[in-house]
Amino acid sequence: MIDFGYSLTPSSTIEIDDADMSLFDELCAVEPDAIKCMSCGSCAASCTAGVFTDLNLRKVLLGLQRGCEEDVLPQLKSCMLCGKCHIVCPRGINTRHLILSICKIYNI
Amino acid sequence: MMRERFISGYDHFVLPFMVGMIFVLLWCIIGVIKIMVQLERKDRIKVYKSLVNPVIMGKNVRDWFGDCLFHVKLWRRNKVLGYMHSSIAFGWFMLIVIGHIETFLYIPERGGLFYYPIFFRYFMAVESTTLKGSLLFFLMDFFLLVVLSGIILAIIKRFRSKLMGMRRTTKLTLLDRVGLYSLWAIFPLRLIAEGFTAGVGGGSFLTVPVNWLFASILSKPENFTIAWWAYSIALGTFMIVLPYTRYMHIPAEFFLIPLKNAGIKVRRPRKGYALAELYSCPSCGVCLDACPMSVDKAGLKNTTVYYIRQVKRRNQPRALAIADKCLMCGKCSVLCPINISAIDLRLALRKQQPYNIEHDFSYLDKIPNEALTSAISVGGEKVLYYSGCMSSLTPMVSQSVQKVLTTAGIDFTLMDEQGTICCGRPLLLSGRTEEAKALIEKNEQIIKESGAPILLVSCAICYRIFKEDYDLNGVQVMHYTEYFEQLAAEGVIKLRKQEKLKYVYHDPCELGRGCGIYEAPRKALARVANLVPAAKERKESICCGGSLGSLTLTHEERGRITENSIRNLTANSPDRIVTACPLCMKTFSRQSEIKVVDFAQVIAENLVEKEKEE
Incomplete structure (x- = not known):
């Protein structure tokens, strides 16, 4: 490859039509809260583990909604279940149980 | 003096009783062996060691009498319920004991027969009266009266539980009802049966008048065997259904006490010590009124008594749903007359669930x-x-x-x-x-x-x-x-008291019931303001609803628990709610109309700075 001094950014297009959303639908059936999220990021801002790792529940949910679970699920491994995200969530989402259900359904 | 009425010392009517008695005994023996086998080795050794330890054995004896027979804890909580339970338990116990004493005194060769002391009056006839004999007869009638008074209270309680200070009682299963009705029937039937025979077998202030009554209204009072059959059938029915009803708590608690005093803890959801606890639950329903989730009628089914019922039935999905819902506030355990470790039982079930996440810390x-x-x-x-x-x-x-x-x-x-x-x-x-x-x-x-x-x-x-x-x-x-x-007591910090302010202190579950700290925060707060009591406080304090213990409670359900908890705290219209847990503070301040502050804030606000003092 000739080095032109610049490169092409790989496309970040997400083909929602091609994504397999069956697991997400399954998640929504047990956790109707999963679609309540408005991605405000309060959870990520208050996250105890987020100080040390890249854990970001907002991003995890966005990723799941868009069918790119492989990119986001490993983040959940560092969650300490402390529940601060639950306390701050303006939508009253039971985030701890949501995380447990994600783990159960996506089997990470 | 007494003599035996029948040479055989036997009548067919004892059969229902004997069948029931042998069934229950076998059931209990197998149960005890099962539990002991299921215990972990080190726990089992602990139990054996405790049985030869005089201090722990002393505790066991105290608890056997105090908890199983006299229901001391229940007395402290509710005098009527205390009397009801101890009259039936202790009265019945004494009837059995005195029945045995009579048998061993007058006809020791029949002492080996289970039924003899129970149906003593049927098999024996009085020849002459002695002081010792009439004293024993008096005691038998006296304790029968005691039990009967308890049974009357029990019947009233079933239909009007509010009279006894209980807002709600447990919904009984079909077999529980069979057990309950046969229990109610046993003692009136005993009175009738002994009343019939009092003319021959002797009696005292209760049974003799019944005998006169029967003699005056019935033409042939000699045909009393049918009454003894009825008494025996009631006893037999009660004992046959016993293992499948809440009344299993009567024998189970006797076994649970030495295990508890030996320091055994729940390890698995329905094995070993947990099994002993499950069968010791009398389904009394104290946990119904105790549970914060009972503010919703739908929440009642998540209380400990129903959790135990579902685990006993091996209804895993329902049991798990209840276990996940629980706030783990521990109030039911503290109020429970036998202190069932409700949190540990649920935790044991939670622990068994696969997590499906490989944690990486x-x-x-x-x-x-x-x-x-x-x-x-x-x-x-x-x-x-x-x-x-x-x-x-x-x-x-x-x-x-x-x-x-x-x-x-x-x-x-x-x-x-x-x-x-x-x-x-x-x-x-x-x-x-x-x-x-x-x-x-x-x-x-x-x-x-x-x-x-x-x-x-x-x-x-x-x-x-x-x-x-x-x-x-x-x-x-x-x-x-x-x-x-x-620090305040030692004078290291000085606090000023705001005489006009009224504070109420909320006992956080983890601090109060969890660690037993009730006094220190109250003493310190009394130094800065006037403390008013909440409607229910200390070990009866109501969870704020924010507890991390619950995994599945929804936002709305939590909201109603919080509302109820705030109502409880503001019973004496305080100016501020003070709590000593950041989670309680967060939860309350979302819904409270009164200002919610943390203990540290109150102390910091009222500090007298040293320089100013000088």
Whole structure:
């Protein structure tokens, strides 16, 4: 490859039509809260583990909604279940149980 | 003097009783063996050792009489219920004991027969009266009367439970009803049967008048065998259904007490010690009124009595749903007449659930311990202050604690200024004991490395796990309520009292019922304002609804629990609600119309600064 001094950014297009959303639908059936999220990021801002790792529940949910679970699920491994995200969530989402259900359904 | 009426010493009517008796005995023996086998080896050895330990055996005897026969705990709570239970339990016990004494005194060769002491009056005839004989007869009638009075109360309670101070009672199963009705029938039938025979077999102030009554209205009072058949059938029915009803608690509790006193804990959801607890539940329904979830009628089915019922039925999905819903506030256990470890039972079930996540806490090891802490050197006693992860949501708590420490001139180090590692209690409460160990180990390292003799904690949740599950090599763990009260009592800090203000103190579940700290915060608060009591407080305090214990309660359900808890706190119209747990504070302040403040804030606000004093 000739080095032109610049490169092409790989496309970040997400083909929602091609994504397999069956697991997400399954998640929504047990956790109707999963679609309540408005991605405000309060959870990520208050996250105890987020100080040390890249854990970001907002991003995890966005990723799941868009069918790119492989990119986001490993983040959940560092969650300490402390529940601060639950306390701050303006939508009253039971985030701890949501995380447990994600783990159960996506089997990470 | 007495003589035997029948040479055989036997009549067919004893059969129902004997069948029931032998069935129950076998059931209990098999049950005891099953439980002992299911116990872990070290637990089993502990039980055997406890049986030869005079101190523990003394405790066992005390509890057997106090709990099983006299129901002392119930007496303390509710006199009528106490009388009802102890009259039936102790009265029945005495009937059996005196029945045996009679048999051994008058016809010792029949002592080996189960039924003889029970149906003594049928088989024996009075020849002449002696003082000893009439005393025994009097006692038998007396205790029969005692039991009958208890039965009458029990019948009233079934139809009008409010008269007995219980708002709700448990919904009985079909077999429970069979057991209940046969229990009600046993003693009136005994009175009738003994009344019929009182003319021959003798009697006292209760049975003799019944005999006269029968003689005056019935043409052939000699045909009394049918009454004895009825009595025996009632006894037999009760004992046959016993293992499948709540009445199994009667024999089970006798066995549970030595296990409990030996210090055995629940390890598995329905095996070993847990099984003994499950069968010891009398379904009395005290937990119904105790449970914070009962504010919703739908929440009633999530109480401990129904949890136990579902586990006994092996209804795994329902049991798990209840276990996950529980706030783990522990109120039901504290009020339970036999102190069933409701939290441990549920936790054991939670622990069994697969987590489907491979936890990776390796990032913790990469954080250098000093990176989180920051020392503020003032001189004096060295204290390590852990504000807990919740303090980032309630910075006022941490700031107030620091203000008090600075004013007191105490040398302290902040353990988690640059980021907190969770104490591990939330993971533990979710049944993830192994995962929690990673967090516990890291925190232990930081604490031990600091070299501080005192670990000060401002979160009730963290405090509990530090006390119970951390190995800190003798570092003293202190909750800030204890520590500040100690400082104030020693005169290290001076507080001014605002005479006009009325405060109410909320006992956080983890601090009060969890660690038994009720007095220190109250004493300290009484130094700064007037404390008014809540409607229910101390060990009966109502969970704020924010508890991390529950995994599945919805936002709305939690809201209603919080509302009820606030109503309870504001019964005496206080100016402020004071709590000593950041989670309670967060939860209350969302819904309370009255200002909710943390204990540390109140103390910090009312500090008398030393310079001003001079």
